[in-house]
Amino acid sequence: MNSYDSDRIAEILLLAGHIKTSLPEDADIVVINTCNVREKAQEKLFSDLGRIALIKAKAAEKGRSVIILVVGCVAQALGKEIFARADCVDIVLGPQAYQNIQKSIEEVISQKQCPEVKMQKNFIVDTTMSAEDKFKLLPRNRTLVKLPSAFISIQEGCDKFCTYCSVPYTRGREYSRPTSEIISEANQLVSSGAREIFLLGQNVSAYNGKYSSSAVCSFTELLFLISSIKGVERIRYTTSHPCDITTELMKAHKEISSLMPFIHLPAQSGSDIILKKMNRGYSRSQYIKIINEFRKILPNIAFSSDFIVGFPGETETDFEATCALVDEVSYAQAYSFKYSPRPQTPSSKWDQIDEQTKIRRLAVLQEIINKHQLHYNQSMEGKELLVLIEKEGRYENQVIGKTEYMQSVHLSAPKNFIGKVFPVKISRGFQNSLSGKLVG
Template identity: 45%
Template sequence: MTQDIVTLPEAVVPTGAKSNSRKVFIKTYGCQMNVYDSGRMSDALAGEGYEATEDMQQADLVLLNTCHIREKAADKVYSALGRLRDMKKAREAEGREFMIGVAGCVAQAEGEEILRRAPDVDVVIGPQTYHRLPQALRKARGGERVVDTDYAVEDKFEHLPDAPKRSGPRIVTAFLTVQEGCDKFCTFCVVPYTRGSEVSRPLAQIVTEAEKLVQAGAREITLLGQNVNAWHGAGQTGEDLGLGDLLYRLSEIPGLARLRYTTSHPRDMDDRLIDAHRDLRTLMPYLHLPVQSGSDRILKAMNRRHKAAEYVALVERIRTARPDIALSGDFIVGFPGETDADFEATMALVETVRYAQAYSFKYSTRPGTPGADLEDQVPEGVKAERLARLQDLLLKQQREFAESCIGKTIDLLLEKPGRMPGQLIGRSPWLQSVNVDAKTSQIGDIINVRITAAGPNSLFAEVAES
């Protein structure tokens, strides 16, 4: 999932938590899967008496849930650990416990190196073993510095507790990981080495978790996976199921109004999944389908195993099934050997497909990936110029799509308060942020609104007359 590193507030405090319990602060970097993982780590720690806090100064345990996708991700983690070292020394001087843990993909990639470079770290735990975090902390409290980055033989999801009831604002949208890992081995990507091979959660386990999320107030669920449309499972009679079948099953859950999924690979977009976009009104008309390049020569060097024309034909099939669908994509410019002609092929593909949203990056070498060893690296200045041109085009298309929404009447799921009195913010079916004056509505409602204006990063609407 190629997205910028972000830092997000973590899980709110479980109700009924004791005031003398320990507190954990989780700093999350990266993609939605890390956000989901941070919440599940918080759930696992709740059984050990930890309350989640959004104030690091209150924490007895700080966990960095890391991402290894972007350039210099490990350097940023070590920089954060340097600041935490000073906090730990101050706490020790006060005679108070202060533990530091590193989780996620940098933990998986660096392992023992983290303990060597950051002597104050107590626990290093990978994304496949965070269900063993409570045991690791017990060992660390006994004086042992723990590294647990082996790929777990057991199903970690079976060993995680149910999420505790939470206080605070109602959460009406939720993430649910259904698939992890990647077998595609794109030459620019570290995911197969940090998340392992593709593994799908069982159908019944996913349905049970989705039902519990809905019972807790979720009206929209986003299914997550490194290659989410590679999900497969077995039906009640042993038949092979794919992500399309899973979406049909989840759409039957009472109270679940919306479904989304991310991130997809073009090679795993099958007929059943396209049919789901045609048939299911609960499945939102938005699809993140990365292509990375419009040049067949570069796609081959990236080991994407599809051609630009095949991608465009796939998009046409999807749009035939769901004409109102909005497309999002990922692009890498300046991959080793990319010529001006290769880049112009990418620009031509973007012009053909027309994206409502997209993520674009300069290629950066990832140690341990085949791309890092390729010759003919593109100069930074050339990469920067190409990225600027591409982003100008993508931003133009994003603005045009937003402006095309003006005058439309849509269903809007209200998610949080706005800045102004009476204002609420929701998400359109196409994942845009929408501001509306809705004094008689509340968070969790789905209301009919008319789009009145498009800003740089959001839409504005008014409640539609009934």
Template identity: 45%
Template sequence: MKPAPQTFHIKSFGCQMNVYDGERMAELMGAQGMVAAEADVADLVVLNTCHIREKATEKVYSDIGRLRKDQLRNHGRTPMIAVAGCVAQAEGEEIVRRANVDVVVGPQAYHNLPTLVAQAATGQAALDTDLPALTKFGHLPPRRRVSPSAFQTVQEGCDKFCTYCVVPYTRGAEVSRPFAAIVDEAKGLVDAGAREITLLGQNVNAWRMEDRGLHDLIRALDRVPGLARIRYTTSHPNDMSQGLIDAHRDVESLMPFLHLPVQSGSDRVLKAMNRAHTRDSYLRLIERVRAARPDIALSGDFIVGFPGETDAEFAETLSLVDSAGYAQAFSFKYSPRPGTPAATLAGQIPADVMDDRLQRLQAALNRDQHVFNAASVGSTCPVLIERRGKLSGQMLGKSPWLQSVHVMGDLAVGDLVEVTLTAAGPNSLTGERRPI
């Protein structure tokens, strides 16, 4: 028997959807009367895991050991530990066996977390890695207080089966939340303090409900009173419909930012990845988006060192970067994920070669990000204030193009103010509030 936990701490890793899931788990625990606390003192620690990064599983086991050691040394006890998220889904009972954790819960079952915690308090390890289609959302409490920029999951799972990716195995097939439920939740988020909502999905632009697509959902959300900004991520090039492109042209609240992963500039590598798009189709898609919204900021994802990638094929990726002109992007070294087709491919790339390629790619991406930021200097745009900065009197917000902007002045979190951008760094800008 263990005493029922009175305090909790949730540590989320990885993507924005994990951040959203972590927030919802915190609300579930709060609805049980539990109070949030730091990890080194919490009765219950939830590790909300991501399986995308290299050695993700081993890092989970390392965190479990460290948490127990720290609390035992400092407080003479160990916390109840729950492992949630994609590593929990992939490892299941192996985590219970190897690490003797109290709770293991997958990303589609975390609405059952309070019940699992109660079961663990009886001394019996609790595990739930079922993959029901979106039933969890009907069991989650309403959002009562959120930040000015809030996440909202509208789609989960993936049917693309890229050969390097575990998401179809840990998140399940593509499913879309009902239209009316999303709109109602968005209204609740605005009532709880949100001025901006980012719609989330593994392939968010694959959202479909009867004859409606994501563009129809965005146009409906545009009519929600008090919702000033709409964003969405992450998209797949093959699901980028003309209707969604037109929404970028027509819907003022839809921000001029598009995260559109490409992964490689080589058609042979893209085919080996099972990406189902080509270099040319991707670049032509960007042209169509920019024709509809010329000021759009483009973001992307890249993997270097995919099995068999040659120097010439990596050079094609660099040339695609030069052609695309990214405002920001994410880039990673390939790492084999157990159970994925690419993990057993011949031609695994040596670590030092991947390191060199990643450094060269990031240098090009950082160059273009700085160019984009510098081109913004002198313009005036609305900035949504999200939190206090590090300096006295400094506030930090986001431009329409998802740039971080530092502003000095008498401002409050949640203010949406006109700011003239005065200076650009590699990762952020400085601005001055425009006089009213």
């Protein structure tokens, strides 16, 4: 989501006539897009700002003025507080206010040029939350597209209010973009060379965008519409919430050949007690039932997940239930994190688990996840898989692509194969990738 937002911010600035510098030292405007999901990401912002403040001071010595902007979820969560911690910052814009970035920059420039206000600093803060306005005002044409796999944000915000998560407070309530807007963006991306459309949202499976003045389009219907666009060879999506998975969506994975057989379905915990405390809205057995139903419809489907260890109140028994869930599902890959208390969230006020326990549990869980991932990757050895070649590799004649199951594959192929799908015979499965040879 942040990668998509960063591209859109850059598109606005390029359209306004700015150019990209390769070094921050050369920039007159520095934009930092931020994430608030874990404390570590927030702290990184302030260490980056310390470095950029020095660059700004050096530029000022030479008579050059640098404007610094903090955008995204930390901007939304901290607002004015950012100026108190880093007075080099000029503009703070929330994730649903960055469409106004050029206007804010112009305002700061005109303030700096005005002799009366030159000496006093006027900060700009915009943390308005209206995803609808944002998407209405963003440039229609996408000019910065990562090819051949292109992101489209289809939904933003979340109404689930998991007790550990800051998203409902920083991205706001759930908003689905109108279907026609998404289809037109997808058409445009395909004509720019995209072969894979990657649909993004905090909870895409809850998508219910306006199709017309009287009709609403469900997520499954949207998938069918996108699959009918000529040139779309692959469709992926993330993230889905287990509570919003429907039988129609499961069946769509069989019916739409371009819909990849890979789903990121965050479980977060394997313990019913913790799932309840997290306000996830499902039990362990309901989660397993969804996995099994998917597998009944499409036996080769692969799953990934997110897990949090050390959630307030998590006992050894709760933690073991999470490890057992990973063993039971046998994920193709999974992300795991230590619980990080986020301001505003209910669980940040509860009794916390000590750091050492979190570190130990994370190491144990990651070992189990890695074991399954390696086993899954090795199970591909000798198979012929369809691979979308995405980019050049580090070595000569080497390219890197993705299997349908989201695994990276290293192989030898000419550069002009990038952007196309080829059958590849897998020779080795490693921990994080595969190697193979083009077939034929």
